[in-house]
Amino acid sequence: MSLIEVKDLKVHYPVRGGFWNRIIDNVKAVDGVSFSIEAGSTFGLVGESGSGKTTTGKSILGLEKMTAGTILYEGQDIKASGTARTEYNRNVQMIFQDSLSSLNPRKRIESIIAEPLRNFEHLDKEQEKLRVIQLLDIVGLGADALYKYPYQFSGGQRQRIGVARAVATNPKLIIADEPVSALDLSVQAQVLNFMKKVQRELGVSYLFISHDLGVVRHMCTNIAIMHRGRLVEIGTRDDIYNHPLHIYTKRLLAAIPETNVDGRAEHRKQRLAIEKEYEEEQAKYYDKDGFALPLQAVSATHAVALPDDLLHELKAKGKA
């Protein structure tokens, strides 16, 4: 049984208009997304901006209202209220993209990190302070940070404070919403390594939301590619990076910059070819409203939103 299972998640926002302010349309931010995350693993959710990655993460956490779908946590539906819900909130935490705005500017670091502790653990004052110092230690900050304000730290330090806050209650799953996209490259590595260290020590799972394929490759064991609110391809790291089947995935992978100067012309040619293929075959891979087709299993771990004829072709090739 996986730690968390998302089934057919939909988040639609109504568009109001007309004389009576009726609902005249829906913006389908997330439209039928399903995946599952195993305990102790990192699941990457990749896509361009506006594809619904963050909305997916927030609705798993309960910050966005789901229009439809179920989320099973350790086999239990989280819509069940009461103690199950509190337990779920305690075990699923989040690291936010913008480290400055996600830390309350008027509170000291001690009370920021202690916030989940105060809500879930009910420690006495000494124990609480001890725990906060330990958490700061895990992310490589000293006890002198206790009584400072968020604006007194650099971006990387703030994001590490965000990590410390997220792991405070020993959660089972942390939703990391582009945790390093606002940081410069040297600090990115630092924060990512802290996240990996925390995973090794505490055994948490991550839902890693990002648009940076290099970072995702470094962090994730399973990856899903999202486009216009739907998944277009889902599989292991090997499936996605070495055997991409959907044209959108190929296009994303082609966009990773190459440092090899000698192969520059070749790389450029390949990129242009993929771009041309994308332009020409787009209609085949998306339905008439521009949404991705339903996922089809290609292997035990790999599923792609392929049109039927291509799928048959592929299967025939596989048998031959």
Next chain:
Amino acid sequence: MDSKLDTSKISEEDLARLTKEAEQEKTPSALKVMWKEFRADKPALVALVIILAFFIFVFVASLFINVPHAMETNIMSYYAQPFTSDFWLGADSAGRSIAKQLIVGSRNSIGIAIGLTVISSTFGIAWGMISGYFGGMADLVMQRVYDFMMIIPMLMTIIVIVTVIPQYNAITLTLILSCFYWMGTSRLIRSRTLAETHKDYVSASRAFGTSNLKIIFREIMPNISSLIIVDTTLSFAENMGVETGLSYLGFGLPMGTPSLGTLIANANDPENITNYWWTWLPAALEIIILCLSISYVGQVARRTLNAAQRRGDD
């Protein structure tokens, strides 16, 4: 709890030492910063001293004045000249000492202004924050109540209520006024709360299981505290005028209770304006000086809470 995060790694002494070290690194508290700001802005410091000294003087001195006795009509001292040993600031047409009326009247007016500010601001802030935070249906209903209150002709309604109710004194007047002076604050607070509610730290608090009321008053309120303080000081200055204005019109405090408004109402008589300046000028000057001082102090409070505007940093 968790074996990998062993609590025994840090001993009792270590904790005490670490805490002490952290205290030394502590960012100065708001009170210290505010004191620095006052020292950097001399006019504001003078204003603060004026306000505090005047409030203390007025509240203490009025304890020694026998109000009913002071308000008795005394034909013998009809428009007595000021600067005499009996009448420091002269007397009015009924021979009552202006100085005594000024002290007791200031206490009444300031007391009502403080009460009115505390009640109406507290209510307005709570109304605005709850309305802005929850949004949706709650916001809709609460804002329609606000709209309804706004279209009521305020002054007329207050005058009608004041003349209708039987038990009428300073406390009931404060409560009546409070019903009509919370709207401005509530709209202002609501607009800022709407902006704050969509920031990430509120989402974070929700994700970490903090209750709605705690988020409103412990997370969001500190972030709009500069607005609250500025608005409260300004509305305090304004509220001094509310009671004064009503008394000036004759609908404020009951007859026989001195207030700044009744003193200024002496200026209704052209003869008082030209010949007997001491009947109205002291009260008018007092209001001007107090209101100016209050806004100076309000500015310092605002600078304390907004690091970008600080002057006393070095």
